[in-house]
Amino acid sequence: MSSLSDLELSRRGLLAAGAASAVVAVGPEAAAQESDTMTPGLPPMPVSFEVNGKVRQLSLDTRTTLLDALREHLHLTGTKKGCDHGQCGACTVLVDGVRINSCLSLAVMHEGDRITTIEGLGTPDRLHPMQAAFVKHDGYQCGYCTPGQICSAVAVLDEIKRGVPSHVSARLTDRPRVTNAEMRERMSGNICRCGAYSNIAEAMAEVAGGKA
Amino acid sequence: MRFDTPAGTNPIDRLKVVGKPLDRIDGPLKTTGTAPYAYEHHPEPANAAYGYVVGSAVAKGRIRSMDLSQAKAAPGVIAIVTAENAGKLGKGSFNTVKLLGGPEVDHYHQAIAVVVAETFEQARAAANLVRVDYARAKGRFDLDEELKTAPLTGGSSDEGSSAPGVDRVGKFEAAFASAPVKFDATYTTPDQSHAMMEPHASIAAWDGGSLSVWTSNQMIDWGRGDLAKTLNIRKDKIRFMSPYVGGGFGGKLFLRSDALMAALAARAAHRPVKVALQRPLIANNTTHRPATRQRIRIGATADGTITAIAHESGSGDQPEGGPETAVNQTKLLYAGANRMTSMRLAVLDLPEGNAMRAPGEAPGMMALEIAMDEMAEKLGMDPIAFRVRNDTQVDPEKPERRFSERNLIGCLEQGRQRFGWSKRNPRPAQVRDGRWLVGMGMAAAFRNHINMPSGARVRLGRDGIVTVETDMTDIGTGSYTIIAQTAAEMMGLPIERVVVKLGDSSFPVSAGSGGQFGAPNSTGGVYAACVKLREAVAQRLGYDPANAVFEDGRVRAGNRSAALAEAAKDGELSAEDRIEFGDLGKKYQQSTFGAHFAEVGVDSYTGVVRVRRMLAVCAAGRILNPKSARSQVIGAMTMGVGGALMEELAVDKRFGFFVNHDLAGYEVPVHADIPHQEVIFLDETDATASPMKAKGIGELGLCGVGAAVANAVYNATGVRVRDYPLTLEKHLDRLPPIA
Numbered sequence: 001m002s003s004l005s006d007l008e009l010s011r012r013g014l015l016a017a018g019a020a021s022a023v024v025a026v027g028p029e030a031a032a033q034e035s036d037t038m039t040p041g042l043p044p045m046p047v048s049f050e051v052n053g054k055v056r057q058l059s060l061d062t063r064t065t066l067l068d069a070l071r072e073h074l075h076l077t078g079t080k081k082g083c084d085h086g087q088c089g090a091c092t093v094l095v096d097g098v099r100i101n102s103c104l105s106l107a108v109m110h111e112g113d114r115i116t117t118i119e120g121l122g123t124p125d126r127l128h129p130m131q132a133a134f135v136k137h138d139g140y141q142c143g144y145c146t147p148g149q150i151c152s153a154v155a156v157l158d159e160i161k162r163g164v165p166s167h168v169s170a171r172l173t174d175r176p177r178v179t180n181a182e183m184r185e186r187m188s189g190n191i192c193r194c195g196a197y198s199n200i201a202e203a204m205a206e207v208a209g210g211k212a
Numbered sequence: 213m214r215f216d217t218p219a220g221t222n223p224i225d226r227l228k229v230v231g232k233p234l235d236r237i238d239g240p241l242k243t244t245g246t247a248p249y250a251y252e253h254h255p256e257p258a259n260a261a262y263g264y265v266v267g268s269a270v271a272k273g274r275i276r277s278m279d280l281s282q283a284k285a286a287p288g289v290i291a292i293v294t295a296e297n298a299g300k301l302g303k304g305s306f307n308t309v310k311l312l313g314g315p316e317v318d319h320y321h322q323a324i325a326v327v328v329a330e331t332f333e334q335a336r337a338a339a340n341l342v343r344v345d346y347a348r349a350k351g352r353f354d355l356d357e358e359l360k361t362a363p364l365t366g367g368s369s370d371e372g373s374s375a376p377g378v379d380r381v382g383k384f385e386a387a388f389a390s391a392p393v394k395f396d397a398t399y400t401t402p403d404q405s406h407a408m409m410e411p412h413a414s415i416a417a418w419d420g421g422s423l424s425v426w427t428s429n430q431m432i433d434w435g436r437g438d439l440a441k442t443l444n445i446r447k448d449k450i451r452f453m454s455p456y457v458g459g460g461f462g463g464k465l466f467l468r469s470d471a472l473m474a475a476l477a478a479r480a481a482h483r484p485v486k487v488a489l490q491r492p493l494i495a496n497n498t499t500h501r502p503a504t505r506q507r508i509r510i511g512a513t514a515d516g517t518i519t520a521i522a523h524e525s526g527s528g529d530q531p532e533g534g535p536e537t538a539v540n541q542t543k544l545l546y547a548g549a550n551r552m553t554s555m556r557l558a559v560l561d562l563p564e565g566n567a568m569r570a571p572g573e574a575p576g577m578m579a580l581e582i583a584m585d586e587m588a589e590k591l592g593m594d595p596i597a598f599r600v601r602n603d604t605q606v607d608p609e610k611p612e613r614r615f616s617e618r619n620l621i622g623c624l625e626q627g628r629q630r631f632g633w634s635k636r637n638p639r640p641a642q643v644r645d646g647r648w649l650v651g652m653g654m655a656a657a658f659r660n661h662i663n664m665p666s667g668a669r670v671r672l673g674r675d676g677i678v679t680v681e682t683d684m685t686d687i688g689t690g691s692y693t694i695i696a697q698t699a700a701e702m703m704g705l706p707i708e709r710v711v712v713k714l715g716d717s718s719f720p721v722s723a724g725s726g727g728q729f730g731a732p733n734s735t736g737g738v739y740a741a742c743v744k745l746r747e748a749v750a751q752r753l754g755y756d757p758a759n760a761v762f763e764d765g766r767v768r769a770g771n772r773s774a775a776l777a778e779a780a781k782d783g784e785l786s787a788e789d790r791i792e793f794g795d796l797g798k799k800y801q802q803s804t805f806g807a808h809f810a811e812v813g814v815d816s817y818t819g820v821v822r823v824r825r826m827l828a829v830c831a832a833g834r835i836l837n838p839k840s841a842r843s844q845v846i847g848a849m850t851m852g853v854g855g856a857l858m859e860e861l862a863v864d865k866r867f868g869f870f871v872n873h874d875l876a877g878y879e880v881p882v883h884a885d886i887p888h889q890e891v892i893f894l895d896e897t898d899a900t901a902s903p904m905k906a907k908g909i910g911e912l913g914l915c916g917v918g919a920a921v922a923n924a925v926y927n928a929t930g931v932r933v934r935d936y937p938l939t940l941e942k943h944l945d946r947l948p949p950i951a
Contacts, residue, residue, distance in 0.1 A: 042287070061331060061333045061334075063333040063337075064331075064333060068332055068333075071252075072331075072332060076245075077245065077248070077249075077251075077252040078244065078245015078246065080245075080249075080409070080410070080458070081411070082409045082410065082411070082491070082875070083411075083491040083874060083875045084490065084491060085491060085492070085874060085875070085876065087491070087874060087875035087876040088409060088491075088875045090409055117245070118243075118244060118245035119244065119245055119246070121244075122243075122244055123244055123246075124240035124241055124244050124246060127240060127243065127244065131240075131243040131244060132243075134239070134243045135235050135236070135239035135240065135243055136235060138235070138236065138239075138839050138840065138842070138843045140239075140242055140243065140688075141459075141688030141689070141690075141843055141844075141847055142408070142409065142410065142456075142457060142458045142459040142460075142687055142688030143238070143242030143247055143456065143458065143688065144249060144408075144409040144410040144458030145409045146242050146243055146245075147243075147244075147245040150243060180888075183883075184883040184884045184886075185883070185884050187882075187884075188882040188883045188885075189882075190882075190883070191409065191875060191880060191882055192409070192883075193406075193407055193408050193409050193459050193461070193851075193880060194409075194459055194688045194843075194847045195846060195847030195848065195849065195850025195851055195881070195886070196843060196846070196847060197846075197850060197881070197882075197886040198846050198850075198886060198887070198888050198889040199843060199846065200883070201883070201888070
């Protein structure tokens with residue numbers, strides 16, 4: 001916590017969150033208060049990371065996943081809990097630009113990380129191009145896997161751009177291209193039970209500037 | 213509004229908003245993560261504690277004792293609710309099995325306790341400290357074994373699929389015995405899990421004797437009623453809310469343990485409690501699509517005219533449960549003078565079987581439409597031609613009763629052309645593409661339409677905005693959007709001037725979401741309410757309601773004209789009505805039809821099946837929004853691929869539970885499994901169905917897909933598999949030699 005604006009942002013977060021959670025504005029006193037409700041054997045641990053461009057300081061039960069830190073403590077509920085076991089991809093967020101399943105990661109492991117959630121990509125009034133493409137191509141139905149799909153889709157196009165190979169890349173040394181097969185393979189960790197896959201492929205192709 | 217004569221011309225026929233492929237109005241919220249789901253209503257109620265459900269570790273038996281001491285002493289624990297301290301509970305009308313087990317246990321992972329703590333982590337840790345001593349009893353877990361003595365049992369899915377224990381027309385046995393060409397085969401379909409992405413979840417908050425529940429439920433009024441019944445309180449004491457539902461597929465038709473446990477936990481903790489069923493609990497704690505064993509016999513003359521058809525199905529369920537109505541479509545889909553269907557129901561101690569997307573038809577068509585493919589081959593006929601030959605425009609059991617609209621042949625013919633069916637080699641295992649054996653398959657699609665009463669309230673504000681309120685839910689189906697389109701069309705507004713509020717028991721009771729009855733009936737209810745609002749507007753403006761035209765934001769009558777908002781300038785206008793149905797649904801057989809096509813590649817070395825192309829052609833009445841309707845169909849086609857190739861809850865017959873009870877073990881299609889999918893809607897209106905002239909579509913899209921894929925696999929390999937899902941080990945040792 002280095003600047004006044006950071007402090008204000010955290011306080012706004014606290015107000016938005018209400019009084020129930022372990023969002024801590026600043027300083028060790030607040031952290032100490034928080035520990036009253038914690039296990040004596042499991043002292044809370046402070047952690048600080050940036051979420052969607054804002055520094056957030058939390059004091060957390062060390063068992064708290066990054067997913068639950070986002071949803072239950074920062075009230076960023078756009079990131080979804082579908083399985084809590086790294087099987088469905090609904091909790092996908094970007095950490096330092098790379099997608100991860102936030103349910104498989106403890107929050108306290110992310111000291112100093114830069115985290116982008118669906119809320120950080122765009123808002124209903126200012127959609128990210130991938131969000132707009134999902135709306136246009138109806139790349140969702142119930143909407144529950146959608147934030148994870150969109151975070152993954154943004155990361156997948158970036159992975160292809162950076163030349164990261166996939167299981168379906170013909171050669172590890174060639175630059176992968178934005179093909180339907182590459183996108184489908186790379187998106188396969190994000191389950192959509194409503195079955196919007198064909199439309200998601202169209203949306204991604206549009207953003208990538210190609211055809212599905 | 214009572215709908216008892218076929219609809220004439222009405223304002224919906226203008227199709228200025230209805231029928232357009234508009235983007236969903238909830239899209240910006242869903243794609244930005246700002247649509248609130250059940251577990252996410254944090255501003256209210258404040259200070260919710262966390263509940264964690266403990267599931268029974270045995271399938272059948274009795275809890276001798278529970279030791280809660282360690283759990284109670286664990287950090288942060290506020291309360292623990294079990295059957296012992298929950299108070300006297302009833303059982304919901306729609307629940308076969310009680311939702312809180314103990315001391316008797318009815319099935320594996322039945323909820324037996326909920327542990328409430330300050331944080332999720334504390335609740336989870338404490339739940340693991342609940343010690344239970346069970347007296348395990350012998351259970352019935354083997355469907356094949358129990359079917360040997362199972363009685364004939366009729367039943368209904370309550371969603372348009374039903375059949376008696378035995379149903380006979382003509383003399384099946386004699387006609388089959390004398391048929392020149394006969395076919396007789398048995399098929400199996402496995403238990404399947406809805407596996408919706410949002411776990412069953414609820415937040416409950418008590419205020420004195422009143423209870424508010426934010427939950428994820430397809431049927432607000434059913435859930436509210438059953439929660440009241442279970443808690444032994446008055447229904448009007450409960451407010452039940454479900455504005456966004458992260459998938460249901462039938463799994464959220466009913467009150468489930470998350471809502472009950474949240475309510476009990478909140479009462480015990482004296483504060484709001486949120487409960488989400490942990491993913492590994494869902495497959496066994498909640499309901500599933502029951503496995504079936506189906507025998508199909510078809511007799512025909514040499515020209516392919518069916519003279520005898522029989523479909524027998526067996527399934528299992530908990531005591532007092534019902535059969536999977538897998539024979540229903542065989543009563544209606546094809547002609548044939550001599551017919552028989554029957555269902556047997558075994559009692560099992562596996563978790564409760566119940567509706568999953570297109571209950572009855574989904575597994576029934578998986579079998580019937582393979583049988584039709586096999587019979588066509590036996591006759592030396594093209595499978596499309598065989599189906600066309602046996603089309604019927606009347607209910608085969610009651611020939612005086614016509615289908616209201618039936619364009620199965622149109623679907624088959626369109627599909628034949630669009631899919632390039634002429635390129636299919638009717639001899640299997642002839643087409644190769646490198647290492648791939650390539651095949652094409654098709655199947656008919658069939659699902660009944662049903663009428664359900666549905667209500668709505670419509671308000672015209674001073675600002676000219678029309679607000680629709682109904683307890684209808686949007687489970688991904690597009691309800692928000694098609695309801696907005698309906699109100700916009702009726703009131704002569706652009707869709708941007710309509711606000712839709714759904715999923716709240718304080719709104720008028722609607723059809724709800726299930727059985728592909730949601731879209732036509734809920735919009736029918738909105739239509740009815742809008743008719744009343746139009747009358748109120750005309751009256752307020754002093755116009756003759758019969759002549760008033762609502763268009764472009766204005767109301768015109770004769771030479772007079774006013775802005776719609778003008779009618780509300782002295783105060784909001786509000787109208788409420790519901791649509792109710794006469795006997796058109798009895799007079800006519802109202803059904804939806806389609807044709808599914810699939811092309812697959814089967815790896816000649818490994819037997820792996822990959823779907824290469826898919827097409828569905830549907831004739832299902834007016835399509836209210838071709839964009840969201842198409843999504844319903846491609847989603848159903850995707851689920852159909854799952855049913856064909858991978859989905860199966862594996863039963864442990866020793867201990868009585870579904871083994872693969874999470875999203876890693878229960879495989880559903882992922883991106884890599886699904887190719888580009890095409891959908892064609894045939895132009896159709898069904899004036900007998902509702903003023904909207906629409907029918908359902910969401911389940912039609914699933915019915916027959918599995919068989920189309922299975923038939924394509926057979927066409928690729930020459931190996932017929934009658935045991936779903938078609939996993940590679942079922943045909944690998946019989947694949948053609950590698951060239």
